[in-house]
Amino acid sequence: MNGVFFNRDVNWVEFNARVLQEGIRDDIPVLERVKFFAIFGSNFDEFFKVRVAALRRQWRRGDIKTCPSGMLPSEAVVAIENRARELYSLAYAELKSSLLPALEEKGISVVSPESVRSSLRASMESFFDERIFPILTPIGLDEDFPFINGELSYVYILFKDGKKALVRIPPSVDGVLCFFTEKKRSYHVFTEALVEFFCYKLFPGMEVEDSVVFRIVRDADLSVDEERDEDFIEAMEAVIEDREVSMPVALFIRGNNSSLVSDVISYVSLEEAAVFFAGCPVALSSLFSLYNVNRQDIKNEVWPALLPPEYDEELTIWDNIRRGDILFFHPYHSFLPVIRLVEDAAVDPCVLAIKMTLYRTSTNSPIVAALERAARNGKIVVAVVELKARFDEQRNIAWARRLERAGATVLYGIRNLKVHAKALMIIRNEDDGLRRYVHVSTGNYNENTAQFYSDIGIMTAREDLCTEMGLFFNMLTGYTAVNRLEKLAMAPVNLKERFIFLIDREIARKRDGENARIIAKLNSLVDRDIIESLYRASCEGVEIFLCVRGVCMLVPGVSGLSENISVISIVDRFLEHSRIFYFENGGEPEVFIASSDWMPRNLERRVELLVPVERSFAKKRIIDVLSFYFSDTSHAYCLDDSGSYERVEGVSNRRAQQLMYEYFRMVSDKGGRAGISDGVFNVRRSPSSS
Template sequence: MNYKESKYYNSKQLSWIKFNGRVLEEAQDESNPLLERAKFLAITASNLDEFVMVRVARLKKKVNLGVTKQDKAGYKPQQLLAELLARIHELVAEQYSCFADLLTSLEREGISFTRIEDLTEKQRLFLEQYFTESIYPLLTPLTITQVDSFPLLSNKKLYLAVRLTKDQEELFSVIKIPDALSRIVELPTVDDEKREFILIEEVIKEYLEIFYSDYQIEAVDIFRITRNADIEIDEEAEDILLEMEDYLKRRKRGFPVRLEVEEKMDDQLKQFLLAALELDQADRYEVAGPVDLTFLLEISQLEGYEQLRFEPLVPQPAQDFNGYDDIFAQIKERDRLANHPYESFEPVIELVQQAAVDPKVVAIKQTIYRVSEDSPIIEALIKAAENGKQVTVFVELKARFDEENNIALVKRLKKVGCQVLYGLVDVKVHAKALMVSRVENDRIKRYIHLSTGNYNDQTAKVYTDIGMFTAKDDFGVDISKLFNLLRGSLTAIDWEKIAVAPFNLRENFIKLIRNEIKQVKLGKEGRIIAKMNALVDQGIITELYRASKAGVKIDLIVRGMCCLYSGRNKLSENIRVISIVGRFLEHSRVFYFHNGGATKLFLASADWRPRNLNRRIEVLFPVEEEDLKERIINTLEIILSDTVKARKQQPDGTYQRVESEERQLEAQQILLLPEITSFFY
């Protein structure tokens, strides 16, 4: 059987639309707190922005270049683009239907958006003063007489489009909505129990005449442009840091991909914008509400409405680290885990902080992909360098949409004397690794932390990730080799414990899957549980189909894109795929193989995607201690038992909620409970 036929492969782009639809379901779900629903809706809008900037833009480039080759799912670029745009339009319509419902619910809770015509006299006076003092100085109208003089407008920024006439002459103008100010303006009210808001663009519309006193204003509408962010990088540039800075400038000038406008936008303004931006009608999105729903994130964070949000999460102390002050003594004693956000990220921070001041520590090496703005880990690395430690940091400059932050980080770390590595050609460094070298008994002892997620103390509060700490010498040898490899010698290495992409990670996964087939042939149980963000790689999918046909029972927990079809007769009837979309973003990558009863369990920085297996430095590492294995397996089983936030993939690739009349089990809520967490230890 040829498993590479298109009928066996679900389009990754269309699969992503389904995923964002599952996020939207959380915004629609009335069992979620109201402001959390608003937050989920903002997330769907932000997700879609990135998807359009990268995936849709890449597809449009193929169409414009005349590419006609079919993709793995059997779509030609033109076919897929048409299908994708149709699905996106449907998704946007659903978003705004949800927005209308949210507005009604917010009003019931005393949070409302007021129309200009409904303002009280007191509110009008307030807005007039606010406009004069705070908004007016930031506005600069640009007048346009013809399409070919259209200015370069910023990506994802709001603009007012104005159609003007003077002496029978028609012209157009645009005004950028200042992003230095909050988009929502709170109005004074007479009722302390209610809060009223207005969007800043509505305020600017009201006072537009101040700019156009010599003209007749015929129409005013809001619009927003989304530009291509899929810009090529010159990997061979002499100075990759300068190339990345130039890349960011080029990205600001990316070609327009999408035009968002208000539903009842003036037709002449609409046509003028489409012509100026060289966009088709299918690239225009007319929305039944405010353009750009990401402002709802600000609404979701309003103070004084704690009852409309999830109860604040206070992570449990990482119980593997209870009872000791010396983190090195703890790690040296045995391997330890921390499961975020259910457990505190503090041990990771503590390891770097103690290393920075410990006189026995001589060197710290770490990979950085994304960090928080005020990262305590970065502060500790700087302190370590100032204390004379040898600090080596690999910063991935090509981390999409974090490039600017990482460029600044490189410069800052260099300034304090850290040795900073970056810019490997044709690969990104996505591995999460930290190594502290310490002099003990006249020899170097290495302390290792490996993780499924970034060294970001903020995302560790909302992303599920698992990190492992070890002082085993064979892990130390491997991670030393890894950091030597990151110096630029991208050659194959013999690893003791870990597998590393792009060298042997794919081969290791295939070997592990095929071993389960072997176990079935020997009359034993074949079982795989794999948890990841996305399953896209056709080679891995082929191996999973073969394993299913051989009788291996396979459970896949895939948050986002899944190109495999599960539950199909004579193909994948032994494969179940579920997706969890809940309070936390499921980010951990966990791989369980029954291995005839001698369980093998791995954690990784990699998903099953070609980019992770072929074009990134990724690390797969084993969990060896039996109690730690059991703990992770218990967590997987709880996730697989979810009947509240889990959606099960159907044979046609669609998803349906997992429902049970017997019990309501929400995995993330169960894992939050301290007594349950304690039980796993």
């Protein structure tokens, strides 16, 4: 089937537009709006570093079509840059006209040095002299620019005598600084504005004529030499170093002096379309430090983390899991039991071995520290540490070295594949023999992101799943032949085939007059084979409901192709990260969770796991959660066949994430395993095109 497709990267830009829309809306707490502006900027930075850099490289190598949408790399870059320019203009306009005034009303004044009264300017100057001036380094320029780091912002200065200089904004300083507090008001300044205003102090006897602030975004889509087995860590470190000197892909600049602006543009050698004229701050991600202001009254209501009703704090972790599967929905549920599982295993004399995959961890990870302690306690510790986790490579290298020094067996992933599965297995010697305990999840073993990423995890001691998880780890660590897995599906072995089989089974059910329905919640839908299978299912009358947070190349609502497919996206206080798959199966629904999205990289170039959810209470609870997503009329956006997203509205204001928290709190209070779903999905789809 020749379907129609949205361009992957152009569609992603619309995801970031939805993030910005959350920052613009005035019905959420003002500091939460600040956070969305910061996320918007951070998202675009990474997108330019990776995806736009890759497209530019394809453009330089011949501009050959690779996207099923038929769009050339050059066309995609132009479309992206044009839309990004619109969104940045909107963001800076809203920041000035709406967000900063809203903060002002709440007692948070973000001011510029030139606009404040003299007493405040004196406080600002004292702050600069004591806290900023000592760590600045002026760089006089003769002719050429020195190397400009892609992670930093700079002030470019022109003096009255025609000389020029650079001052680097110190990376160790927060992007927004609180320099004065009085009564119920605090005063803040952007670090770059403070440095720019007082930079004359670095150049005694010279008079500043003009200045601009700028930053460069450089290509970070660099690959490692997979053949360097003996020096793989060294090869990864070389990749990290190369990012600092790679090709520029975008320039963000603030200032109105044409000669200074043209100097910078000339240095980076980028066409005009890749130059973005920014406001202050020149990096919107700087706003993260403003979000961290201690003002809970203008942030989201705190939702204290809950415990699943299956988990009893009075019991040992082993007794808890032996009683039956434990289902976690983070961050509604606390991540502490997961940490406890590894920490208890590290010191339990009955635990013989711990095997674990590590993709992204925190800087001071208690889980990795527990693995280190377990190894020092003489237990067998096997850690599959993925060194190719982009932007977390340095941290993972450091953890890998520490674990090796402690005596753990560390594997640096698999050649030409990323190990993206999230899995943990503990082998314990008990009275009735060896028993395995397993935790598997849709999210990383990172206690920090577990507080704002929405993920699902399962702890189990079920023999069937534990046996297959043992085979999975043997395949990872022993380079053994791929074993046949009955319960689990594994990429790149058979995961895509399993998904297509499940979709085709729904088609067969529909043809036989049985109930047929597919519901999927995931981060990205890019894989052509999966999309075309969904198109086939739609043409056969199978109802398909997709909740896709980010990229969706599938075009919904097209008559004769996808009129039975609807696509929504949820953007709210928690980042939707879980992957859930539901297949009606003629009235005997099957539910799965996975580490994988429907993307070629996940299905073909990564090690991923698909795990069935078979316990009735767990399956019912996940179905309840799916129904909340598709009834959202507060933070849901519906995708139409033109590629536009419109906010879903309804008579009642239903917010999926709030409904879920209230639901989990109710279930925890009841202390039972049952869900409450009536099996009805209040779903909405965009109208079919004629």
